[in-house]
Amino acid sequence: MSLQLPSEWGVHLYLKDESTHPTGSLKHRLARSLFLYALCNGWLRPGCPVVEASSGSTAVSEAYFARLIGVPFVAVMAAGTSPNKIHLIELNGGTCHFVDDASQVYEVAAQLAAEAGGHYMDQFTYAERATDWRGNNNIAESLFSQLEDEPHPEPAWIVTTAGTGGTSATFGRYLRYSGRMTGLCVADPENSAFMPGWRDHDPQKRTPVASRIEGIGRQRMEPSFVGTVVDRMIAVPDAAAIASIRYLASTTGRRAGASTGTGLWAAFHLVSEMVAAGESGSVVALLCDDGDRYLDKYYSDTWLAAAEIDPAPYEILMDQFLSSGALNSPARFRE
Structure with missing residues (x-):
């Protein structure tokens, strides 16, 4: 444009x-790269959830890709996230877990993934290396x-x-x-x-x-x-x-x-x-x-x-x- x-x-x-x-945003590219990176590293398993710390748009896109490969998806985000983004995550089959303090999303996401035997995608660490x-x-x-x-x-x-x-x-x-x-x-x-x-x-x-x-x-x-x-x-x-x-x-x-x-x-x-x-x-x-x-x-x-x-x-x-x-x-x- x-x-x-x-x-x-x-x-x-x-x-x-x-x-x-x-999925309507720049984060679609990132989510695709993160899922490919995780799949190729053997980090994803059937039936085990993918958990992500996100302010919204990445979670919308990751929920989409999780649904494509048939695994549960949980987004950990601040309570003040836009309701429209929350709706889009749920529309793509994901669930949302809210925290009052935005700085807590990392630890809570990692904890939820560990408790469920799933994978914490951790976009904030892997974004720069997942994309070719x-x-x-x-x-x-x-x-x-x-x-x-x-x-x-x-x-x-x-x-x-x-x-x-x-x-x-x-x-x-x-x-x-x-x-x-x-x-x-x-x-x-x-x-x-x-x-x-x-x-x-x-x-x-x-x-x-x-x-x-x-x-x-x-x-x-x-x-x-x-x-x-x-x-x-x-x-x-x-x-x-x-x-x-x-x-x-x-x-x-x-x-x-x-x-x-x-x-x-x-x-x-x-x-x-x-x-x-x-x-x-x-x-x-x-x-x-x-x-x-x-x-x-x-x-x-x-x-x-x-x-x-x-x-x-x-x-x-x-x-x-x-x-x-x-x-x-x-x-x-x-x-």
Whole structure:
């Protein structure tokens, strides 16, 4: 999907739509890779459950693959997970186990798997190694194939977000493996350990509060996050992410989740830098999942007010950006 920018800027902005997968999100690729990895390692057995710690979308996709091979599936998640995601997990034959503290999902998932004689999938450890970053129709290979006939088939930047870190690891490794000059930027929401941990080279970085953007941002630096393949990180206010998906919905008719908005705001930031430098080229971000999963959260004025998230100031900044090419983010949210 190409987003309309003033032609005189000479910059193209694309969203790679990952919501078209059978389970509706970017996590479909990860779940497939995790199941293949677990099967090939002999970790799955008939009748024994697969248990996963998840904020929702990975669990939806893993429930789908568990049903395909005929094993039970249990998702361990925070109690505040979107009801629509819970419904999709159950629709695919999975069951949900809730915890009040999001930081407990790892230990509880491992414990449940051990007690049931099942397998803890542990996406946060295995995401970076389960995907073949050299090929096998991974997301990076797919993206460059789709860009072949575009005006700038090798983008200046690819923007991802990080939940496990698996997607950024796949992109970063593929870019180096294939000799691309494209830069990899990871956009990070508030309350995430990834940005400060990457900046400070501190793999033990922790944050006291969980991210409000489902699917991305973690309270710890996850094992699958490979910071050495990341060229740049941009911290994005949650309100800016919401403003971005509202813009996307109003201009394209497509609703997306706030993880998409986080990456899109960072992409706007990169485009503004290219415009200021007089550079032409393209920037690609990801449309991670469909916004209908979040109608009661990110598209609800009631929820936003309760969470004290006000996108209005960022909508003004976005209007200024679209008219001038300059995006003036508050300094505390920059790199």
